[in-house]
Amino acid sequence: MPRVYLSLGSNIEREQHISRALDALNNEFSPLSVSQAYDCEPVGFAGNNFLNLVVGFDCDCSIAEIATILRKIEDDNGRVRTGPKFSSRTLDIDILTFGKVVGTVDSVTLPRGEITENAFVLLPLSNVAPDELHPQLNKSYQQLWLHYDKQHQKLSAIEFNWQPKK
Numbered sequence: 001m002p003r004v005y006l007s008l009g010s011n012i013e014r015e016q017h018i019s020r021a022l023d024a025l026n027n028e029f030s031p032l033s034v035s036q037a038y039d040c041e042p043v044g045f046a047g048n049n050f051l052n053l054v055v056g057f058d059c060d061c062s063i064a065e066i067a068t069i070l071r072k073i074e075d076d077n078g079r080v081r082t083g084p085k086f087s088s089r090t091l092d093i094d095i096l097t098f099g100k101v102v103g104t105v106d107s108v109t110l111p112r113g114e115i116t117e118n119a120f121v122l123l124p125l126s127n128v129a130p131d132e133l134h135p136q137l138n139k140s141y142q143q144l145w146l147h148y149d150k151q152h153q154k155l156s157a158i159e160f161n162w163q164p165k166k
Contacts, residue, residue: 001058001059001060002058002059002098002099002100002101003056003057003058003097003099003129003132004029004056004057004058004059004066004095004097004098004099005054005055005056005095005096005097005125005128005129006025006054006055006056006070006093006094006095006096007052007053007054007092007093007094007096007112007114007120007121007124007125008021008022008052008053008054008055008091008092008093009040009050009051009052009089009091009092009120010050010051010077010089010090010091010092011042011047011048011049011050011051011088011089012048012078012088012089012090013090014048014050014051015051015160017077017078017090017091018037018051018053018091018160018162019162020073020076020077020091021073021074021077021091021093022034022055022162022164023164023165024073024076025055025057025073026164026165028069029057029058029059030057030164031057031164032055032056032057032164033055033056033057033128033129034053034054034055034128034162035053035054035055035124035125035127035128036053036124036127036157037051037052037053037124037157037158037159037160038051038052038053038120038123038124038155038156038157038158039051039155039156039157039158040052040119040120040153040154040155041153041154041155042088043118043120043153045087045088047087047088048088050120051158051160052120052121052124052155053124053160054096054121054124054125054127054128054129055128056128056129062106063095063098063101063105063106063108063110064105064106064108066095066098067095067106067107067108070093070094070095073091073093074090074091074092074093077090077091078090078091079091079092094112094114095108095110095112096110096111096112096114096115096121096125097110097111097112097115097135098110099135100135101135102135102136110135111134111135111136115134115141115144116134116137116144116148118153119148119150119152119153119154119155120153120155122141122144122145122148123145123148123155125141126140126141126142126144126145129141130142
């Protein structure tokens with residue numbers, strides 16, 4: 001079963017939407033590995049700060065099946081898909097990796113380029129999977145974070161307590 005990593009972000013009622021997303025993901029893919037949460041300035045537009053984190057899980061679903069589930073979770077949380085690409089959103093969930101898959105499968109490009117481009121993806125990924133190797137770069141996420149230009153994007157760890165519902 002491949003290990004899957006997802007990036008979650010919200011800057012509209014962010015704690016509420018991230019908690020709901022984690023509940024839904026836990027119902028589908030339990031158990032989840034959940035990173036530290038981070039407060040991040042928006043990239044590409046002016047707006048409220050985002051709450052970002054990364055989750056990992058083992059899954060025997062296809063990439064298309066996971067993408068469909070993620071889209072439904074986003075829609076259930078009021079995700080608006082019209083308007084500018086870079087804008088405020090209730091919830092954004094992206095597949096970062098699916099095992100060691102490289103390339104475009106079911107319209108999803110893996111590994112996601114944002115892993116090495118955005119601190120709000122790489123730092124939480126390095127928290128939850130420090131020793132796992134990037135499928136193309138053959139470097140651990142911890143190594144990639146150590147060499148990341150930390151002046152590029154500002155983010156700070158925040159207290160965010162989500163517990164799976166029993």
